[in-house]
Every structure is written in C-alpha cells, then in structure tokens.
Amino acid sequence: MEIEDGNRGRRVAGRVAGDIRRHNRAVVLELVRNLGPVSRAEVARAARLSPATVAEIIGELVREGLVRVAGEGPSTGGRPPALVELDPEARSAVGLEIGPRTLTAVVTDLNAAVKVRVEKPSKMVEGAKVTAGQVEAIFEQILQEVPEAAENSLGVGVAVPAPILRSRGTRFDPPSDPEWGGLDVPELISRKFDAPVLVDNDANARALGEFLFGAGRGASNMLYVIAHWGVGGALVVDGDLRRGADGGAGEIGHTVIEVDGPPCGCGGYGCLEAFAGRAGIARRARRALKLAGRDRLGGVDLDDLKVRHVVQAARDGDELAARVLEETGQYLGIGVANAINVLNPEVVVLGGSTVEIGEMVTGPLVRVARRRALPGMAEGTRIVKGELGEDAGAVGAAALVLRELFAVSVPEAVRRTVV
Amino acid sequence: MEIEDGNRGRRVAGRVAGDIRRHNRAVVLELVRNLGPVSRAEVARAARLSPATVAEIIGELVREGLVRVAGEGPSTGGRPPALVELDPEARSAVGLEIGPRTLTAVVTDLNAAVKVRVEKPSKMVEGAKVTAGQVEAIFEQILQEVPEAAENSLGVGVAVPAPILRSRGTRFDPPSDPEWGGLDVPELISRKFDAPVLVDNDANARALGEFLFGAGRGASNMLYVIAHWGVGGALVVDGDLRRGADGGAGEIGHTVIEVDGPPCGCGGYGCLEAFAGRAGIARRARRALKLAGRDRLGGVDLDDLKVRHVVQAARDGDELAARVLEETGQYLGIGVANAINVLNPEVVVLGGSTVEIGEMVTGPLVRVARRRALPGMAEGTRIVKGELGEDAGAVGAAALVLRELFAVSVPEAVRRTVV
DNA sequence: CCCACTTATAAAACAACGTAAATAAAGTCT
DNA sequence: AGACTTTATTTACGTTGTTTTATAAGTGGG
Structure with a gap:
C-alpha cells in the first residue's frame, strides 16, 4: 500500500481498512508462531487487540490450515484455554x-x-x-x-x-x-x-x-556480518530489513579501517575486506611468513597459500598462522565496532566460512568489537554466530x-x- | 500504539480504526505542507485516498485552524480547484x-x-x-x-x-x-x-x-553528520529518524579509520574524531608545524593553537594550514564514505562549525567520500550542507x-x- | 457438594472509517 | 448552446474492531 509519488521520493500513502486487517493478521500469525502453543486470549493481550478480533483472525487462519488447535492448556482459575499453534507443514x-x-x-x-x-x-x-x-x-x-x-x-x-x-x-x-x-x-x-x-x-x-528464524529472532535492531570470500553485511533497523536508498546498504566490507591501507578488490584502499577477506587473509599470511624468513607453511609453498592452509597450520600449533587468524578476528572486530557505533543494534550475527573457523577468529573479534566500540554502546549488544548453519x-x-x-x-x- | 511485549523485545501491536485516521491525517497534513497551495483532489491522488476522505480530513484541519484556504487554482478543463495550504501561524x-x-x-x-x-x-x-x-x-x-x-x-x-x-x-x-x-x-x-x-x-x-524542514526534505534515507567539537551523526532510515536499540545510533565520530591511529577522547584509538574533531585538527596542525620546523602560526604560539587560528592562517595563504584543513576534509570524507557504504542514503547532510569553515574542508570531504565509497554506491548520493544555519x-x-x-x-x- | 468467582470463547449490537456512486458546482471546448 | 471535464460534497454501504452480553468450563471456600 506504499507508493512512490512526486513528493521528491518520499513514500506517503493513506491506509484503508484492509490494511489494518493485513497488519493484524500478520501480528497474530507472528505471535502464534513465536509464542508456540498459545491461547487466543494471550495472543489478544500480546497484540493489544480485543479477544473477539483475535478469535476471528485465528478462525480464519485455522480455516486456511495455517494454524491448528494443539490441545488444551492448564486452567489458571477458570475455563482452560484452547491452545493454537502454527502448522508448519501447511505450506x-x-x-x-x-x-x-x-x-x-x-x-x-x-x-x-x-x-x-x-x-x-x-x-x-x-x-x-x-x-x-x-x-x-x-x-x-x-x-x-x-x-x-x-x-x-x-x-x-x-x-x-x-x-x-x-x-x-x-x-x-x-x-x-x-x-x-x-x-x-x-x-x-x-x-x-x-x-x-x-x-x-x-x-x-x-x-x-x-532475523526471522535464527539468532536474531525477536530483536528489533540487528547487524548481520558475513565473512566469506569477501566481507558483507545487512541491516535490520526497527524491525525490518533495510536496503537503503538504492538497495546497497550493509556493505561493511568496504568501509575503510586504515586510511593508507593495502589495496582492495573494489579499487579502494584499506577496506575491511582487504584485511579480512579471503585474499586479505592469505596476503597477510604470506607477508608474515616472508618477514619471518619462512617460505613454506605446513608444506605448502607461499605462492599456493590458501586460507585453509593457514587454518590447518594454526590448528597444528603454528603460532604465526594462529596470529594471522587472531588478527583477522581483530580486523573484523574493528569493522563490527564501527557498525555498532553507527547502528547501535541489540544483536550482531556473524556468518560465513571465516567465522566458521571458530574461536581463533571469533574470540578476538568479539573482544575487539567490545573494546573499540564507544563505551556504553556495545554493552547491551550480543555478538553471536548465526544459527542457520551451512545452508544459511x-x-x-x-x-x-x-x-x-x-x-x-x-x-x-x-x-x-x-x- | 506500539508496545513492548514479552516477545523478546520485538514490538508488535494490532491496529484499530483510530490508527488509520491518525495515519491518514498525518499523510494529508504532510502533503498539504509539502505541496504548498494544493487542491483537495490532488492531495487525494497523492495520498491514494478517496476525495471524500481527504475532503473530510481537510475540513477537520481547517476547523482546527491548521490549514486554510488559499484562493482558487486555474481550471484544467473543469471546475477550478479551491486550494488549501498549511497555516504556519496556527501553532x-x-x-x-x-x-x-x-x-x-x-x-x-x-x-x-x-x-x-x-x-x-x-x-x-x-x-x-x-x-x-x-x-x-x-x-x-x-x-x-x-x-x-x-x-x-x-x-x-x-x-x-x-x-x-x-x-x-x-x-x-x-x-x-x-x-x-x-x-x-x-x-x-x-x-x-x-x-x-x-x-x-x-x-x-x-x-x-x-530532514523535515531543511536539506533532507523529501528524502527517505539520510545521514546527518555534525563536525563541531566532536564528530557526531544521526540516521534517517526509510522515512524516520532511527535511534538504534538503546538510542545511541549515529556515532560516526568514534568509528575507527586508522587501526593504530592517535588516541581519542573516548578512550579508543584512530577514531574519526581523533583526526577531525577540534582537538584532532589542532593536534595535527601542531604536529605538521613541528615537522616543518615552525613554532608559530600567524603569530600564535604552538601551545595556544586553536582551530580558528588554523583557519585564519589558511585564509591568509599559509599552505601548511590549508593542508591541515584539506586533510580534515579528507578524514571526514572517509568517515562519510564508510557510513554511505553501510547505509546507502540518498542524501548526506553536513553541519557543524568545521563544515562552516567552507570549501577548504567540504571540497576534499565530498571528493574523498565519493572516491572511497564503494563504486556505484555514492553515485546517487547528494552530499550537501545543512540549510538550517546557525540555529540548526x-x-x-x-x-x-x-x-x-x-x-x-x-x-x-x-x-x-x-x- | 454446592455456590461464588475466574477465565476463555462466542455471538450480537455498535461505532469508526474509507469507498463507491450519485449529485452539485463551475469551469472549458467546439 | 450543449457536451464534456474537473472539483467538491453527500449518501448509502461494507469492512473492521470494540463493547456488551451470554455461554462454557474450570477453581476454591465453606
């Protein structure tokens, strides 16, 4: 029901009764989904709607098969509630x-x-x-x-x-x-x-x-960071995924964390991705090895060095490799701290293969993010790994x-x- | 009508008929304000509401004195429209x-x-x-x-x-x-x-x-940057000022742009404010003067050096002072570029005394912001000075x-x- | 064991709101 | 002058949520 009009790009549109119904239907469905088996009365309280309205909407949802009755709840001094829940198999x-x-x-x-x-x-x-x-x-x-x-x-x-x-x-x-x-x-x-x-x-x-099904459930403000080949991100602000003016919001990977830093694939310099993207990790590993006078890491030649070799070496106890991964976490932590300062989210969700490396990366990441965010800003912010796993x-x-x-x-x- | 409930912090609430009216009233008032003298019919088209509804709402606004009739518009082939406009003196x-x-x-x-x-x-x-x-x-x-x-x-x-x-x-x-x-x-x-x-x-x-009355009018996504004693900011995302989870969003001044940069008043290192806040500008000026072997700038001793002395010297043709201000713009430009990457706004509004210094700062600021934002990201972004002046x-x-x-x-x- | 009290759900009367359609008003165009 | 167009207003109506009332189904004290 939102439209683009001539008002210099701002979206403004009136609402009609159907919009209310659509909104309330979504509210009820979301509450039924989140509160598990739940009585109509409790949904009504949570949604600040009258029991009558909620009953009608739930009736509609039951008729459509999206919601089903799930037995009876315990009485709390009166008629026991008939519980309803989402039928996940409906669609x-x-x-x-x-x-x-x-x-x-x-x-x-x-x-x-x-x-x-x-x-x-x-x-x-x-x-x-x-x-x-x-x-x-x-x-x-x-x-x-x-x-x-x-x-x-x-x-x-x-x-x-x-x-x-x-x-x-x-x-x-x-x-x-x-x-x-x-x-x-x-x-x-x-x-x-x-x-x-x-x-x-x-x-x-x-x-x-x-946001809807994983580590960000229930949050209103969430920052998602994905560290894989590149470093990217996305934002949930005040309860919705936000894409920015042109759909490009969340590009945390190309924020500058070092004014005169190394060149990045994007054409810039000192971007977070230039440090913590796959190529950046490999580059830093090669540089560290050269500085240490080494030309191999775990049997792999410098020219063929990939992130997985660094991870393997670190797990095998190579201190230099471990330091490269620690620094990776630190760089990511700075990027996360910067985004926390700008967005003040209640939760930061981390994903991508670099995060999957584990504690060696995420430990320093979380510590640095907390230390380098503005004092007071990150205190209430959870920083957690995504829950959706490999098929995220x-x-x-x-x-x-x-x-x-x-x-x-x-x-x-x-x-x-x-x- | 939004409430906090037990749903892990997410705000969800149903809507009732009165919410529609409140919404539509605000839509109509905003359109009347923005479209200047305008006919009811045009407001109805812009708001996607029926003429009847708009007429009733405008009648209400006129009775309250917020809106007044402002003559008659030219006919476009039919009955000429009665124009209405906001009465700014009403309240x-x-x-x-x-x-x-x-x-x-x-x-x-x-x-x-x-x-x-x-x-x-x-x-x-x-x-x-x-x-x-x-x-x-x-x-x-x-x-x-x-x-x-x-x-x-x-x-x-x-x-x-x-x-x-x-x-x-x-x-x-x-x-x-x-x-x-x-x-x-x-x-x-x-x-x-x-x-x-x-x-x-x-x-x-x-x-x-x-956002409502100045350089951001009509935008949906806006970044505001204030460079004064410190460097701060605020965000408009999808048509509303956003404060983040705890109200701290927008603190662009304490994002890190140099991993091992100079100490900042916040306790961190390499924050944007450490380079482009008042103290940072003075620090860089002193450092540049020392490196150049000078102990005075425009008759002022190094220990007493303030930003206004740097500005005066730059205006008087001192190249070193001009370079300090240029770099100030460049640092701010990096901070703005970073925020553009994260938020993808359609307009960035600049304010504060450091911006008021003028083209010496804003020129490099805009150039660097465009160059260091992700290619394609800043192309559609206007970067402008605030319009609200000294009493902003x-x-x-x-x-x-x-x-x-x-x-x-x-x-x-x-x-x-x-x- | 019964009766007062709760709590949940359903049904009916009601009120707020926007829309569609009809009507009136006031112009343009040929 | 007559047909057409655009704007504004009025009226009947449908949708939606609420309030009120009734009903169902428990709990708990005496």
Whole structure:
C-alpha cells in the first residue's frame, strides 16, 4: 500500500481498512508462531487487540490450515484455554542460493526447517548459460522429489552474490565477472516452477533468515556480518530489513579501517575486506611468513597459500598462522565496532566460512568489537554466530518468501516478482 | 500504539480504526505542507485516498485552524480547484539547545521558521545548577516577549549534547563532565512553561530538523553528520529518524579509520574524531608545524593553537594550514564514505562549525567520500550542507515537537514527555 | 457438594472509517 | 448552446474492531 509519488521520493500513502486487517493478521500469525502453543486470549493481550478480533483472525487462519488447535492448556482459575499453534507443514517455501561455485536449493516448512535439499556444482565462471541450465535441473529435481512443491509453495526466494539495486532490474550480473552476460532469475525459474519469485543479495537473505528464524529472532535492531570470500553485511533497523536508498546498504566490507591501507578488490584502499577477506587473509599470511624468513607453511609453498592452509597450520600449533587468524578476528572486530557505533543494534550475527573457523577468529573479534566500540554502546549488544548453519544462504532465500507471511511491517517497495 | 511485549523485545501491536485516521491525517497534513497551495483532489491522488476522505480530513484541519484556504487554482478543463495550504501561524513550537557554552531557544511557526530567538551564555562547566537557572531565565524571557507562547505552543523540544539512551532517563549528564550532577530537563522546564517536553541529543535533533524542514526534505534515507567539537551523526532510515536499540545510533565520530591511529577522547584509538574533531585538527596542525620546523602560526604560539587560528592562517595563504584543513576534509570524507557504504542514503547532510569553515574542508570531504565509497554506491548520493544555519540545534529541537504533527510513521516508543 | 468467582470463547449490537456512486458546482471546448 | 471535464460534497454501504452480553468450563471456600 506504499507508493512512490512526486513528493521528491518520499513514500506517503493513506491506509484503508484492509490494511489494518493485513497488519493484524500478520501480528497474530507472528505471535502464534513465536509464542508456540498459545491461547487466543494471550495472543489478544500480546497484540493489544480485543479477544473477539483475535478469535476471528485465528478462525480464519485455522480455516486456511495455517494454524491448528494443539490441545488444551492448564486452567489458571477458570475455563482452560484452547491452545493454537502454527502448522508448519501447511505450506512450504523454496530457497535457492546461487553461490560462486555451487547452487543450493532447499524446500522448507513454515518454520524454515529444511525438508528437501538439492545441491549442484555450478561455477559462475562458466557463464550464465551453464548456470541457467543447472538452475533448471535443480527445479526439475525438486519437482521430482516433491511433486506438489509448486502448488504447496508460497514462492521461491533467490539469494545471489551481487547487490540487487533498485536502479537495476532483477537481472543479475556479478560485479566480479563482466563476461557473465546477465541472468534474469525470476524469468528463468518461472519457466519450470509456477510460483512467485523474489530475489535479493545473499547477505540480505541470510540476515533475514537469521532475523526471522535464527539468532536474531525477536530483536528489533540487528547487524548481520558475513565473512566469506569477501566481507558483507545487512541491516535490520526497527524491525525490518533495510536496503537503503538504492538497495546497497550493509556493505561493511568496504568501509575503510586504515586510511593508507593495502589495496582492495573494489579499487579502494584499506577496506575491511582487504584485511579480512579471503585474499586479505592469505596476503597477510604470506607477508608474515616472508618477514619471518619462512617460505613454506605446513608444506605448502607461499605462492599456493590458501586460507585453509593457514587454518590447518594454526590448528597444528603454528603460532604465526594462529596470529594471522587472531588478527583477522581483530580486523573484523574493528569493522563490527564501527557498525555498532553507527547502528547501535541489540544483536550482531556473524556468518560465513571465516567465522566458521571458530574461536581463533571469533574470540578476538568479539573482544575487539567490545573494546573499540564507544563505551556504553556495545554493552547491551550480543555478538553471536548465526544459527542457520551451512545452508544459511538457501534458508535465508526461503525466508524472503516466508517473510511475506509473517512480516508485520509493510513489505518493501522493491519486490522482484514474476507471476 | 506500539508496545513492548514479552516477545523478546520485538514490538508488535494490532491496529484499530483510530490508527488509520491518525495515519491518514498525518499523510494529508504532510502533503498539504509539502505541496504548498494544493487542491483537495490532488492531495487525494497523492495520498491514494478517496476525495471524500481527504475532503473530510481537510475540513477537520481547517476547523482546527491548521490549514486554510488559499484562493482558487486555474481550471484544467473543469471546475477550478479551491486550494488549501498549511497555516504556519496556527501553532508554534519551542526549541531549546543546551550547548557546552550557550543556551539558545527559538520559538518557531509550523514551518520551523524562527519567530523569536533568545540566547544566554551558560557554560556547562559551571554545573547543572547554573544552567538550570539560565534555562528558567530563558523561558521567563520567552513568556515576556510572547505571552501566549505556552498556550499556542505544541510543546518544547530540547537538544542536549549527550546521548539520550533508552536505558537511562531524561536526566542529562554530559559524558565529558562527571561533576555535572544531573539535570532533569522536562521537570525543569515544566516549572516555567506548561507544555509537553521532548528531549533528544543534539545530532538527532539537528538531523530531524534538516530532514523535515531543511536539506533532507523529501528524502527517505539520510545521514546527518555534525563536525563541531566532536564528530557526531544521526540516521534517517526509510522515512524516520532511527535511534538504534538503546538510542545511541549515529556515532560516526568514534568509528575507527586508522587501526593504530592517535588516541581519542573516548578512550579508543584512530577514531574519526581523533583526526577531525577540534582537538584532532589542532593536534595535527601542531604536529605538521613541528615537522616543518615552525613554532608559530600567524603569530600564535604552538601551545595556544586553536582551530580558528588554523583557519585564519589558511585564509591568509599559509599552505601548511590549508593542508591541515584539506586533510580534515579528507578524514571526514572517509568517515562519510564508510557510513554511505553501510547505509546507502540518498542524501548526506553536513553541519557543524568545521563544515562552516567552507570549501577548504567540504571540497576534499565530498571528493574523498565519493572516491572511497564503494563504486556505484555514492553515485546517487547528494552530499550537501545543512540549510538550517546557525540555529540548526534549536530549530532541530523545535522539530522534535513539530514532528508529532507531520510524522507519518508511528512515533518512537521513547518519548520523554512531561505534562 | 454446592455456590461464588475466574477465565476463555462466542455471538450480537455498535461505532469508526474509507469507498463507491450519485449529485452539485463551475469551469472549458467546439 | 450543449457536451464534456474537473472539483467538491453527500449518501448509502461494507469492512473492521470494540463493547456488551451470554455461554462454557474450570477453581476454591465453606
């Protein structure tokens, strides 16, 4: 119900009765989801709505199958409540993560629990055509394993490793690969799978997943940080994922933490990613080894050194390697501290392979983030690892769809929907 | 209508019919304000509401005196429209800025135009008692000059140079002065002036002023930066001022831009403020002079060197001083670039005395901000000086009150209101 | 064991709000 | 002069949530 008008870009629109109903329906559904088996009366209290209204909405949800009765609760001095809960099997959602080397798709229930998982190798460097073929193959396989997937599904969410800017379309061109040639993801998927398609970048999708179903549940302000090949992020401000003016918000990886720092892949200098991205970690490791007069690490030549070798060496007790990882955490901690100062979130959720390295990285990360944030600012901030695990990208993509059901706030204006 | 509930901190609340009316009233009033003399029909189109609804709401606003008819517009082939516009004189607002050395109060109309201005010197170092007395004196003077101020006023906004955290009260204790002793601003003002009082920190107030009445008008995403004694900021995200989880959002001044940089007043190292705050500028100037083997600048001894001496020297052609100011702009530009990457705003508004130095600072600031933001990110971002001038703080404080009238989105949960 | 008291749920009367359609008002255009 | 257009107002109506009332189904004291 929000529109763009001539008012210099500000969105202003009136509301009608249907908007109230949509809002209250989402509020009730979200409360039923979160409070587990719960009585209508308690939902009414939590939502600040009258019992009558809540009863009617829940009746509607029960008729639609989204909510089911779940026995009777204990009496607290009166008639015992009839409990209701979300029926997670009522509908499903599909999430597809297009990674640089792999395609991962999941079919989830309404709790974002993975029910079917399909993975196919597909290196992006092989071009858009090849990836398109693999995407089609994935959806064929999904339909084979779950023939009713399309009808039962709320839609398909897609996470792509590139910004989805308002000023461009759903066509997806990774910035790292100018030869790619463009891939109109919704168009492609709608050929095989008859459901709405929503596309967003992978950091936003993961953030949304953690916000709705993972470590950020219940927070109003959340910062998500993903440290993988690059370093990215996404923001939840006052209860909703925020994309900024053009959809590019959250790019914490290219904030400068060293004015005259090393060059970064983005063309700048001293970006966080130049220190704590994969390439940056390897670069620092090589430099440290050279300074120490060593030309090998755990049997690997300097020129072939990858992050996994550094991790292995650190686990095997190599102190230099351990220090490189510690510094990685420290750099990330500074980036996180900076973002905490700007956003003052109540929770920071960390994801990505660099975080998965473990305590060697996250320990210093958390310590430095707390120490270098403005005193008082980070005290109330939890800094935790994501809960969505290895399939966070695909599950987050599914969350793009599930959000439509649960999100209380008005959905974003930028929705890339086909059919 | 938003409440805190047990749902792990997330705010969820149902809406009722009255919420619709409140929302639509604000939408209509905001459109009338922004579109100047405008017909009911045009407002209806812009608001996506039916002509009937808009007519009724405007009738209500006219009866209340907030809106008045302003002649007739030209016919476009049919009945000529009766134009309506905001009557800025209908009500007033009071804004008080408590600065480190000065108290400034303004009485404004509904367009935030200053009608009365009262200033009193009051150094915060003299303690809360003295300041309290001066605040009372200011309101006495206001009531003397405009006896009807209290009845006519929507309320009093107060901007204080300290974070207003949700976790603390309205009691205001500047972090720089532990001896201060606390000042309950709403309580104090309500002794003299019978109107609601809203308190926020100065950066938030200024940002709100620029957003509603100044350089940020019409934007949805805005970053405000104030470079004065320190460096601060505030955020508008998706059409509303955002304060973060605890009210501390926007502290751009203490983001780290140099991992091993110079110590900052906050206890950290390499913060933006350590380079571009007043103390940082003076420190860099002294250091540059020493390196150049000079012990004076424009007749001033190194130990007494203040920013104003650097500015004077630069204006008089001193190249070293000019370079110090250029670097100040560059450091600020890096901080702005970092925030642009995280927030992707459509406009950055600059304020504070350091920005007022002029092109010598803002030129490099804008250039560096554009160059060091992620490619593509800053292209659509305007970077401009604030439009509210010298009284931006006090006018912004008044905006805290005016916002209640115009703000379309739900008002923040944290309102410090007395009476 | 019964009766007063709670608590939960359902149903009916009611009030607020916006819309659609009809009507009136006041112009333009051929 | 007559058809058409645009703006504004009035009226009937539908949606939505609330309040009130009734009903169901427990608890607890005497």
